[in-house]
Amino acid sequence: MMKAAIYCRVSTEGQEQDGTSLQTQLEACLKYCQVKGYEVKYQYSEAWSGLSLERPRLAELREAVRSQAIEVVVVYSLDRFSRDPVHGVILMQELEKNEVALEAATETVDNSEVGKLVFYIKGYAAKLDAERRRDATGRGKRALLKNGKMPQGTGVGIYGYKWDSASKKRIPLAHESKVVKHMFEMAASGKSCFDIAKTLNDSSVPTKTGKKWEARTVSRLLTNKAYTGITYFGRTTGKDHKKTNEDTWHVLTDVTPAVISQELFERAQSALAKLRELHSGKAKHEYPLTGFAVCGKCGSPLVGNCLRGNYRYYHCRGTYPTASRAKICDAHYIRADWLEEVVWDKVKSILSQPELLLAEVGKQVENEKAHYSTGTMDKEIKELSRRLKGYAGQERRLMNILRMDLATPDIVLDEINLMKKEREADQVRLNGLIQAKENLAKALEMQESIKELCAKVVPCLDSCSNAEKKDAYTYLDLKISATPEGVSIKGYLDLNVLTIARTWA
Numbered sequence: 145m146m147k148a149a150i151y152c153r154v155s156t157e158g159q160e161q162d163g164t165s166l167q168t169q170l171e172a173c174l175k176y177c178q179v180k181g182y183e184v185k186y187q188y189s190e191a192w193s194g195l196s197l198e199r200p201r202l203a204e205l206r207e208a209v210r211s212q213a214i215e216v217v218v219v220y221s222l223d224r225f226s227r228d229p230v231h232g233v234i235l236m237q238e239l240e241k242n243e244v245a246l247e248a249a250t251e252t253v254d255n256s257e258v259g260k261l262v263f264y265i266k267g268y269a270a271k272l273d274a275e276r277r278r279d280a281t282g283r284g285k286r287a288l289l290k291n292g293k294m295p296q297g298t299g300v301g302i303y304g305y306k307w308d309s310a311s312k313k314r315i316p317l318a319h320e321s322k323v324v325k326h327m328f329e330m331a332a333s334g335k336s337c338f339d340i341a342k343t344l345n346d347s348s349v350p351t352k353t354g355k356k357w358e359a360r361t362v363s364r365l366l367t368n369k370a371y372t373g374i375t376y377f378g379r380t381t382g383k384d385h386k387k388t389n390e391d392t393w394h395v396l397t398d399v400t401p402a403v404i405s406q407e408l409f410e411r412a413q414s415a416l417a418k419l420r421e422l423h424s425g426k427a428k429h430e431y432p433l434t435g436f437a438v439c440g441k442c443g444s445p446l447v448g449n450c451l452r453g454n455y456r457y458y459h460c461r462g463t464y465p466t467a468s469r470a471k472i473c474d475a476h477y478i479r480a481d482w483l484e485e486v487v488w489d490k491v492k493s494i495l496s497q498p499e500l501l502l503a504e505v506g507k508q509v510e511n512e513k514a515h516y517s518t519g520t521m522d523k524e525i526k527e528l529s530r531r532l533k534g535y536a537g538q539e540r541r542l543m544n545i546l547r548m549d550l551a552t553p554d555i556v557l558d559e560i561n562l563m564k565k566e567r568e569a570d571q572v573r574l575n576g577l578i579q580a581k582e583n584l585a586k587a588l589e590m591q592e593s594i595k596e597l598c599a600k601v602v603p604c605l606d607s608c609s610n611a612e613k614k615d616a617y618t619y620l621d622l623k624i625s626a627t628p629e630g631v632s633i634k635g636y637l638d639l640n641v642l643t644i645a646r647t648w649a
């Protein structure tokens with residue numbers, strides 16, 4: 145049987161008029177406990193203001209809560225417990241800490257006006273707390289960096305080390321640093337990042353987070369100068385030595401012990417550079433649709449591929465296994481000549497009627513202008529942004545009103561609800577305006593691009609280079625989805641409308 149304490153309160157002015165005398169409250173609470181099957185261990189009744197936290201019988205109740213002599217507090221209604229929501233939060237947190245429930249005989253605690261307000265303030269307090277903590281962390285970090293120490297990294301840290309928070313230094317892990325050394329040696333001997341990842345995965349060596357290695361994870365590790373004993377804080381790779389931001393970029397020499405020599409690091413870098421060169425030299429065939437086309441089966445990008453030295457194809461990237469996953473698609477090769485011809489024919493038919501194209505993009509611009517008029521709406525965006533910023537101050541003001549007992553909680557709750565609604569409405573309106581503004585900007589940009597395209601490409605449609613074709617695809621914002629059986633082509637403008645219009649013309 146749950147042990148309960150009943151708490152009843154009337155204000156000093158006397159509460160007889162509104163029918164909630166101490167007797168009424170006590171009877172209702174006793175009945176409630178009987179229905180619920182609670183054993184009533186204590187009854188506390190007093191005449192005191194609900195805006196004060198220093199109430200003699202309340203103090204006794206809190207003592208009972210702290211000594212965990214009871215499991216549930218029953219009140220007539222939540223405002224009997226406290227009329228000050230800030231106090232309400234304090235009391236409720238005390239109950240929560242001691243695992244004591246709060247129940248009201250005449251209302252559900254969470255849905256009562258005071259309950260809602262308490263809930264709101266709890267959230268507000270948590271938000272303030274989080275902000276204060278964030279600020280303190282930032283200050284601590286800057287102080288550590290000033291002293292040549294490394295602030296505790298977020299996450300698991302870099303492979304090969306563990307983080308020692310006492311000394312603020314990295315400590316090499318024997319097994320992982322052996323793997324690191326092996327990886328640099330493999331790279332120096334000419335292995336690619338892909339091969340290294342595969343070798344590690346095949347011998348079941350996981351990454352720091354227990355995942356499989358990817359070529360790019362390996363590449364990031366192999367370019368990190370920290371392994372030679374130099375720590376850069378505030379940067380992600382060791383590849384680029386340029387300072388980007390004075391505030392966040394620091395060189396720390398005493399934080400990461402070297403696990404490989406400078407010489408091995410350099411050898412690995414030059415071997416990797418040689419591989420990159422070799423790779424770029426291999427691309428002797430052009431694939432102008434790369435970047436514009438995806439697989440019609442799985443949506444992966446299509447990449448160029450040359451079979452038997454001379455036959456160019458596009459192939460779904462999903463059909464290749466990577467270092468960490470098997471293949472995910474079984475789409476067939478698509479003949480490059482065929483696909484490129486289909487796409488270019490379509491684009492050519494559109495470009496051969498530039499006046500239609502320009503009319504269509506003009507229509508689009510007019511359409512977007514109808515949603516957005518520059519002068520008045522910019523003003524409104526500014527006004528809305530200013531108002532949205534102001535709500536934080538309004539929230540603070542309402543909290544102060546509460547703290548200083550200048551208004552009753554229900555009045556403040558009404559204000560808060562009103563403010564919330566206004567804030568939400570303002571945010572929706574602002575988002576809509578920003579979207580409309582972006583759409584118009586995009587339409588205008590498209591109009592310019594397409595004018596440029598028409599001037600450049602249209603006069604020489606039959607002798608376009610691949611570079612010019614790619615320009616056309618870019619300007620039209622082309623998205624191609626293809627299988628060997630069929631092609632779908634979409635652009636910023638409705639390309640079907642453009643080609644249908646042509647047959648009518």
Ligand SMILES: [Zn+2]
Pocket residue numbers: 439440441442443444460461462463473474475
């Ligand atoms: Zn595919």
